[in-house]
Amino acid sequence: MFLLFSCENSMKDIEKVANIQEEENVNISRDVTVVYSDSAVVKAELKSPELREYPDSVGFFEFQKGVVIRFFDANQNETQRIKSDYAIQRNNEGLTEFRKNVVVTMDNGSIIKSEEIFYDEKKQIYYNTVPITFDMKDGRGSFQATSFTSDLNFKLIKGENMTGYYVPTGENQLPSFGR
Template sequence: MIPLFLSSCNEDDLKKAAKISAKKVTLTRDRSLRVDITFSDSAVVKAKGYAPVLDQVNPSEGSKYQEMPGGVKITFFDPLQKVTGTITSDYAIRKETEGITIFKKNVVVVREDLTFNTEELTWDERKKKYFSPRGIVTRPDGTILNAVNFSAPEDFSSVDFEQGSGETFVKGDLTP
């Protein structure tokens, strides 16, 4: 015995489909490969970024954006050009009009004093802050924190989060 499935759509469904298909948005996409970007302020290099693929997307409606489907790595420098940290992710999108960059999939922030792992991290250029709904902060001493509503200033000099939980290690003798 073979099961038989039947499906139908009424006239209203066909009208809805026609309206949706009539709204066509065209995109122009300019693709660049092996892109190196240098960010500087007053002739001082602040960061260098690398993306294997960078798509500049210009939709006929809406704001243009840059997409990095092959991931991105950003290296940060202090004024003496010493590396202070990195951000890597498997995907990123920069929305120019909103002034935000969203890093997604296997996002890792590494600094001397912490490593932050998450699936999504947003950089707000105007506020000069990073935000993430959740992630894991690991410190060199072995402390591991599960962070909810994570935020950090642009240089990751401090971190804030809510509802943190995790493991930490205490040095010294704890006997009374």
């Protein structure tokens, strides 16, 4: 009887172990700062409270707690900043997704806001398929669109169903908007 009871417990333990789902391999880093440079010149700096790397899957980095990326010119002046509450970089696809409260700030003070923005590394463009707002510095203009495509510097922005206003000041700081 004792032997049977002992075997029954062992079988239950084996059953429990057999039903445990295998966890996905993930490397977690906290308080991350990544500096991108070319020929010893800093081009960008990424900061995040947490970086998750999934080496066994399709090769991507996930920023569940948000990310801030600052871009610099040759003189180390900040040219733009992208901030979002969530991001995922899909290395194999060359695609980075910024989601939830995405804010792009340009060096001239203009701000782009959306719930998602994608960066296509191969095509060197930003784009999205949800509404976006572009507010110019000093309240000189505001534009809304149902989606957009832009170059890397947000100088040539093509919006769908774009509406808004612009108050000229003599400076030619207005990006080129197209259809």
